[in-house]
Amino acid sequence: MKIATWNVNSLKVRLPQVLDWLAQQRPDALCLQELKQEDSAFPMAAITAAGYHAAISGQKTYNGVAILTRNEPTAIERGIGGFEDEQRRLISASVDANFGALRIVCAYMPNGQSIDSDKYQYKLRWLQALTVWLRGELEKYPRLVLLGDYNIAPEDRDVHDPEAWRGQILCSEPERAAFKSLLELGFSDAFRRFEQPEKSFSWWDYRMQGFRRNLGLRIDHILLSQALDGHCKSCSIDKAPRKLERPSDHAPVVAELA
């Protein structure tokens, strides 16, 4: 089965691209972030017509996440259990796979703005709560995949200019330590299980002709629980949608499980 994650930076604007991508790629599951719309505005009819179910948790202007699946999702849950958060950043659902039920967790992790911002403190608290909560989720759902926009570049090789970014937001040591804490739950980074081109990124700033010059970061990830390790057959970044007119600033990340 094919699973993917894509920060679309407004589903209203990006809907035609999402529908095209679904038609071309036919993923079994697509996790979306930054819908930037309330649930009442979600384009359910178009998604249904494309052959997909949708579990959604939307919000006006900011945030908002969804899981689109070809098979009906079950046990849909919103947010991090035990963590009060008015921002709609996380949704979970289960789908059947040929190797057993798969638990999908779709996350839009906080950006943090800058390391001296109170949004940075919120980011670190959010990541801590996620890690605590996931420990229990992994017991309930051993075959669990955590996909989304992590807003963390885990290593220097995930950054176009590591020296310029050192200690900055998306790259700071506390953020990288939080990412490592996720790995210590038994997760592995699907992308790094395979040989990849150098300077592989998933996000490029709209400014400075960032995409054309490949001034990017790899901040969108697919983490696989230990029970899924042997099931992952490939993982790659699809840069094609980033080349379109009016693109999202992120590209989809895709993994194949069997």
Added chain:
DNA sequence: ATGTCTCAGGGACTGAGA
């Protein structure tokens, strides 16, 4: 290079967030 894109409020542009 405070550089681009998106949204809301209000009804043209500005500010916030990324």
